[in-house]
Amino acid sequence: MAFSIRLTEEEKALAESYAKLHSLSLAEAFKRALFERIEDEYDIVIANEAYDEYEKSGKKSRPISELWKELDL
DSSP: OOOOOOOOHHHHHHHHHHHHHTTOOHHHHHHHHHHHHHHHHHHHHHHHHHHHHHHHHTOOOOOHHHHHHHTTO
C-alpha cells in the first residue's frame, strides 16, 4: 500500500534530517515512527486496563522492603 502526505518545507527538511541521521529512507522513517506511536498508545491502553483491574480487585500494594524481609533478603 502506498500513500502520500503533504509537508511544509520545514517538516520535509526535519523528516529528511531524521531519516539521514538514522540511515533510513524517508519512507522507512515514517513507517517506523507510525508503528512506534501505535505501539506506545496500545501499551498505554493495556496499562490503564490492567491498573483499573488492579484497583477493582481490592488488592493493596506494600513496600518492597516488606517483600525483602519476607524473602529474607
